[in-house]
Amino acid sequence: MATVKHLSSSETVELFRRYVIPNYTRYPINLVRGEGAFVWDSEGNRYLDLFPGWGCNLLGHCPAPVVQAVQEQVALLIHVPNSWHMEAQGRWAQMLCERSFDAQAFFCNSGTEANEAAIKLARLHTPPERYKIITFTGGFHGRTLGSTAATAQPKYHEGLGPLMAGFVYAPFGDLDAVARRIDDETAAIMIEPIQGEGGIRIPPEGFLQGLRRLADEHNLLLIFDEVQAGCGRTGHWFAYQHFGVTPDVMTLAKSLCGGIAGGAMLARRDIAPSLRRGMHAATFGGNPIAARAGIAALEMIENEHLLENVARVSGVFRERLETLQSQCDLIREVRVLGLMIGVELTVEGAPAVQACMERRLLINCTQGNVIRLLPPMNLTVEQAEEGCDILGEVLTQMAHSPSTS
Numbered sequence: 417m418a419t420v421k422h423l424s425s426s427e428t429v430e431l432f433r434r435y436v437i438p439n440y441t442r443y444p445i446n447l448v449r450g451e452g453a454f455v456w457d458s459e460g461n462r463y464l465d466l467f468p469g470w471g472c473n474l475l476g477h478c479p480a481p482v483v484q485a486v487q488e489q490v491a492l493l494i495h496v497p498n499s500w501h502m503e504a505q506g507r508w509a510q511m512l513c514e515r516s517f518d519a520q521a522f523f524c525n526s527g528t529e530a531n532e533a534a535i536k537l538a539r540l541h542t543p544p545e546r547y548k549i550i551t552f553t554g555g556f557h558g559r560t561l562g563s564t565a566a567t568a569q570p571k572y573h574e575g576l577g578p579l580m581a582g583f584v585y586a587p588f589g590d591l592d593a594v595a596r597r598i599d600d601e602t603a604a605i606m607i608e609p610i611q612g613e614g615g616i617r618i619p620p621e622g623f624l625q626g627l628r629r630l631a632d633e634h635n636l637l638l639i640f641d642e643v644q645a646g647c648g649r650t651g652h653w654f655a656y657q658h659f660g661v662t663p664d665v666m667t668l669a670k671s672l673c674g675g676i677a678g679g680a681m682l683a684r685r686d687i688a689p690s691l692r693r694g695m696h697a698a699t700f701g702g703n704p705i706a707a708r709a710g711i712a713a714l715e716m717i718e719n720e721h722l723l724e725n726v727a728r729v730s731g732v733f734r735e736r737l738e739t740l741q742s743q744c745d746l747i748r749e750v751r752v753l754g755l756m757i758g759v760e761l762t763v764e765g766a767p768a769v770q771a772c773m774e775r776r777l778l779i780n781c782t783q784g785n786v787i788r789l790l791p792p793m794n795l796t797v798e799q800a801e802e803g804c805d806i807l808g809e810v811l812t813q814m815a816h817s818p819s820t821s
């Protein structure tokens with residue numbers, strides 16, 4: 417590999433300070449290379465990354481089959497519009513439908529776009545007077561204005577009003593509350609089967625099945641946003657497969673293409689045509705590079721038996737974190753489904769994230785006090801142990817330091 421001369425982290429920070437809109441909170445570190453569960457900064461420091469790409473790098477950094485597929489494709493055909501057929505998009509759609517339900521796919525470039533497609537489909541599929549979509553507190557569906565309105569968290573709405581009309585919020589996990597919100601204008605129920613950004617919230621027993629029942633009784637579309645939970649993350653291809661409930665519409669992105677940008681909406685075959693010709697589009701949606709990367713990601717998961725590895729590594733996290741909980745009173749609850757891992761603290765989580773980073777471990781905190789890990793599916797047991805060791809040290813030290821309580 418050719419050696420690249422990188423800017424230092426502080427030089428890079430200075431560029432951002434001058435030229436990049438500061439709408440993100442960024443760590444003052446310039447990441448330059450990644451491989452598997454590790455990333456390196458321009459100073460040569462190596463980090464164990466248990467939150468790679470905010471969940472996008474589900475196969476680790478630069479997974480070889482994805483790299484190869486993209487390298488091959490980029491020299492053949494980079495982009496052609498959706499006014500043509502392209503083999504890779506068709507094969508990719510087939511592979512996704514074969515692993516989920518009897519559906520057809522629409523492709524786009526991100527999670528929020530996939531959800532916009534689902535929102536449009538719900539409105540187009542039902543009569544005009546039915547336009548309302550029930551979504552859930554603590555949910556997260558993206559940052560475009562439709563998805564922002566669908567996201568039932570006031571902090572994301574501040575200053576943006578008036579929001580798109582038609583979203584009705586219900587408490588996550590409360591079936592009776594959902595039933596009470598259904599009326600003649602309701603078109604759909606939209607939910608993350610496991611809330612990610614909301615703090616790794618796993619629905620109570622029977623809740624998703626109850627939503628399926630309500631949707632059937634009232635002829636509503638059941639839309640699952642699996643942008644974070646899907647594509648193998650939980651140890652099944654899709655999170656809904658843990659619950660014995662099948663949605664009518666499912667949205668995917670983040671890890672869908674092994675780290676390349678890509679999104680998809682799958683809709684039941686009899687519903688899909690409601691997204692009528694001409695009513696929706698994404699210029700780059702399903703482009704050959706994303707499609708080849710998406711296919712390579714699915715093949716890699718199968719060839720390397722990664723769904724099985726999720727169960728193994730998830731068990732290590734669960735055991736280690738539950739043991740830690742019994743020893744450390746900063747931990748209120750440990751929530752694990754596959755490689756969606758939440759550790760709810762009794763205190764703010766940001767200092768823990770900072771302390772882990774100083775020990776070269778990258779993690780995330782969401783909702784102020786939930787440590788969130790979204791490790792890659794090809795993490796080894798040893799790497800999981802190493803991450804738990806560091807997190808354990810950090811939380812134990814915080815519990816004993818007088819400033820934390």
Ligand SMILES: *Cc1c(COP(=O)(O)O)cnc(C)c1O
Binds near residue numbers: 608643
């Ligand atoms: C990240 C996320 C989105 C938004 O995806 P983008 O690609 O950032 O638009 C939507 N839904 C869920 C559940 C997510 O986790």
